Amino acid sequence: DAKTTQPPSMDCAEGRAANLPCNHSTISGNEYVYWYRQIHSQGPQYIIHGLKNNETNEMASLIITEDRKSSTLILPHATLRDTAVYYCIVRVAASYDKVIFGPGTSLSVIP
Amino acid sequence: ETGVTQTPRHLVMGMTNKKSLKCEQHLGHNAMYWYKQSAKKPLELMFVYNFKEQTENNSVPSRFSPECPNSSHLFLHLHTLQPEDSALYLCASSQQAGGPSYEQYFGPGTRLTVT
Numbered sequence: 033d034a035k036t037t038q039p040p041s042m043d044c045a046e047g048r049a050a051n052l053p054c055n056h057s058t059i060s061g062n063e064y065v066y067w068y069r070q071i072h073s074q075g076p077q078y079i080i081h082g083l084k085n086n087e088t089n090e091m092a093s094l095i096i097t098e099d100r101k102s103s104t105l106i107l108p109h110a111t112l113r114d115t116a117v118y119y120c121i122v123r124v125a126a127s128y129d130k131v132i133f134g135p136g137t138s139l140s141v142i143p
Numbered sequence: 144e145t146g147v148t149q150t151p152r153h154l155v156m157g158m159t160n161k162k163s164l165k166c167e168q169h170l171g172h173n174a175m176y177w178y179k180q181s182a183k184k185p186l187e188l189m190f191v192y193n194f195k196e197q198t199e200n201n202s203v204p205s206r207f208s209p210e211c212p213n214s215s216h217l218f219l220h221l222h223t224l225q226p227e228d229s230a231l232y233l234c235a236s237s238q239q240a241g242g243p244s245y246e247q248y249f250g251p252g253t254r255l256t257v258t
C-alpha cells in the first residue's frame with residue numbers, strides 16, 4: 033500500500049501557484065515525505081523531500097504540517113511544462129530503499 | 144538528464160522472442176532498481192540490487208530475469224512474455240539501499256510492446 037492519499041486531478045492557471053495536497057496520516061517518525069513527478073511517457077523526476085521542516089529548492093516548496101499527517105507541494109509559478117502526474121510518497125522505513133508509488137495527482141496547467 | 148540511461152527506448156517483441164533491457168547509471172550509486180508501469184497504473188517495484196546483490200524480488204514472474212554485473216549496470220532479460228507485460232519499464236538508482244533520505248534517480252524508461 034502506498035500509505036498516501038492524493039486528489040486524482042487538479043487544474044492550475046499558468047503563472048499561478050499550484051498547491052498539491054497529500055495525506056499521510058499513518059506516517060512513522062523516521063519516514064520522510066518525497067515528491068516525484070512524471071511527465072507523460074518519461075521516467076519519474078525527483079522534486080523534493082522532507083522529514084518535518086519545510087523545505088524549498090529551485091523547483092518547489094514542501095510544507096509539512098506539525099503533526100506530519102499531511103503535506104503540500106507548492107509550485108510557485110506553474111508553467112505548461114509542469115503538467116504531469118505528481119506522486120507523494122512516504123518512504124518505507126525498512127532495510128531497503130524501496131519507493132512505493134500510488135496513483136498520484138494529475139496536474140493540468142491551463143494557459 | 145538524470146545520469147541514468149536506458150536502452151532501447153522502444154522495443155516491440157513477439158511472445159517467443161528473447162530480449163534484454165539495459166540500464167546504466169553514471170552517478171556512482173550502489174543501488175539499482177527495476178520498475179514496471181502499466182497504462183494508467185501506479186509504478187510497481189520489480190527488483191532491487193544493492194552493491195550488486197539482489198535484495199528484493201517483488202513476486203515477479205520468472206520470465207523476467209534481472210542481472211547486475213556491477214554497480215553501474217543493470218539488465219532485465221525477457222523471454223516468453225505475454226501481451227499483458229507490455230508496459231514502460233523504468234530503471235532507477237540511488238546512493239545505496241537503506242539509510243536516510245536517499246532519493247532515487249530514474250532513467251527515461253523502455254516502452255515495451257509484446258505482440
